[in-house]
Amino acid sequence: xxGELAITVxxxxxxxxxxxxxxxxxxxxxxxxxxxxxxxxxxxxxxVDLNRVTFIDSAGxxxxxxxxxxxxxxxxxxxxxxxxxxxxxxLWLTGVDRRIPLAATxxxxxxxxxxxxxxxG
Amino acid sequence: MVDDGPVKDEAGDGVPLLLxxxxxxxxxxxxxxxxxxxxxxxxxxxxxxxxxxxAVHELAANVICHGGGKGRLRVWQPAGALHxxxxxxxxxxxxxxxxxxDPFPEWLGHGLWIARRAANQMRALSGPxxxxxxxxxxxxxxx
Numbered sequence: 001x002x003g004e005l006a007i008t009v010x011x012x013x014x015x016x017x018x019x020x021x022x023x024x025x026x027x028x029x030x031x032x033x034x035x036x037x038x039x040x041x042x043x044x045x046x047x048v049d050l051n052r053v054t055f056i057d058s059a060g061x062x063x064x065x066x067x068x069x070x071x072x073x074x075x076x077x078x079x080x081x082x083x084x085x086x087x088x089x090x091l092w093l094t095g096v097d098r099r100i101p102l103a104a105t106x107x108x109x110x111x112x113x114x115x116x117x118x119x120x121g
Numbered sequence: 122m123v124d125d126g127p128v129k130d131e132a133g134d135g136v137p138l139l140l141x142x143x144x145x146x147x148x149x150x151x152x153x154x155x156x157x158x159x160x161x162x163x164x165x166x167x168x169x170x171x172x173x174x175x176a177v178h179e180l181a182a183n184v185i186c187h188g189g190g191k192g193r194l195r196v197w198q199p200a201g202a203l204h205x206x207x208x209x210x211x212x213x214x215x216x217x218x219x220x221x222x223d224p225f226p227e228w229l230g231h232g233l234w235i236a237r238r239a240a241n242q243m244r245a246l247s248g249p250x251x252x253x254x255x256x257x258x259x260x261x262x263x264x
Contacts (some may be wrong), residue, residue, distance in 0.1 A: 025149055026182045055153065057178055058231040059186075086171050093238060094231070 003054045004028075007035050013110055015045045021052035024060035032060065036067035036078075043074035047109050050082040061096050068100050077101075079109050134204070140196040144181055152194060153178050156205065159196055163203045164260050173203065173258050176239035179232030180207040180254050188252065202241075203258045209251040 003022035010017050016039055024032055039046050048064065050056065068078040082088055083104040091097040103109035139159050144152050156177045160170035177194065184192035188209035195206045233254075237243045240256035247253075 023150060023153075025178065026186060027149065055174075055178075057175065057182060058235055059182065062231070086168060086175075090175070090235070094235065 005031060007032065009035075009039065012106075013114070015047055015110060015113060016042070017047045017049060017106060019049040019052065021054075023055040024053055024063070025055060025057045026059050029057075029059040029063050033063040033066065036063060037070055040067045040070035040076060040078060041074055043071075043076040045076055045113060046071055046078045047106060047113075048078065048080050049106055050080055050087060051084065051105075053082075053084075053087065056087055056090070058094070061090070061094055065096060065099055079103065079113065081106050081109050134197060134199045136197050136199050138195055138197050140194065142194045143191065144194060145185065145191045149178060149181055149185070152181055156194075156196065159198075160203060160258070163198055163258075165203070165258070166261075169258075172239045173205070173256075176236040176256055177205045177207070179236045180205075180256070183232050184209045184252075198260075201260055201262075203260060204255060205258070206253065206255040208253050 005020070005022040005024060005028035008019045010019070018036065018039060020032065022028070036046075036048065046067075048067070053060075064078070064080065071078040079101045080091070081103050082091065088097075088102070091100075091102060101109075101112065103112055140155055142148075142152060142155065153174050156174045157170055160173040161167070165173065181192060181194060184190075184207060193208040195208075197204050236254070236256060239258075241259045242257040244255045244257070245252065
């Protein structure tokens with residue numbers, strides 16, 4: 001239930017992976033929104049790893065959807081990684097999972113992306 | 122436990138308050154931790170307890186973002202349910218809360234939607250003194 005928000009960014013197989021940990025709420029969401037916006041504006045394929053997020057509220061979901069929209073607008077895309085049942089249920093309940101492709105692991109998301117790239121030729 | 126003076130206040134419903142917390146932006150993590158403990162102690166399984174936490178958090182965040190910036194959370198547990206009540210600002214309860222009922226639909230944001238979905242029952246009252254939302258969560262029957 002505790003944990004400062006931390007965001008670490010790395011690049012793997014041509015994809016930018018932002019690993020988020022800690023609590024995302026109204027007191028930390030601005031930092032997340034700014035970081036994801038910066039990454040989304042680069043027009044890259046972006047994976048947001050939420051597996052170490054201990055709490056996310058509606059403001060956090062809004063930041064994810066906003067970043068996904070920005071990524072689309074810049075010719076990129078945003079994918080989320082989340083295995084926690086509570087967060088997955090919230091993403092489903094709010095319909096966010098219909099706007100942002102979801103995988104349980106980073107490897108799963110990378111495989112999904114590689115497969116969709118292959119499918120496009 | 123709480124002296125609200127001569128005015129009628131349904132908080133507690135005759136049972137002791139488990140929590141009476143004034144909150145502002147910095148204390149929401151504390152609020153979540155407190156609610157998680159109470160929800161677990163009330164007998165809710167972990168997954169449901171975290172839904173309670175999210176719902177109460179969303180109400181409190183709403184108060185901070187769109188209300189007076191600070192509010193009050195009270196939790197009590199009458200038979201078979203956990204009641205979590207969030208007051209916006211310095212709400213003073215009128216003798217008949219329904220007399221000042223004046224819904225503000227625009228107040229309903231995503232957070233409130235989440236709270237309403239999570240709770241078994243949600244009661245909201247708005248009036249000149251502020252807004253009060255009570256979430257009611259059913260507890261599992263005692264074994």
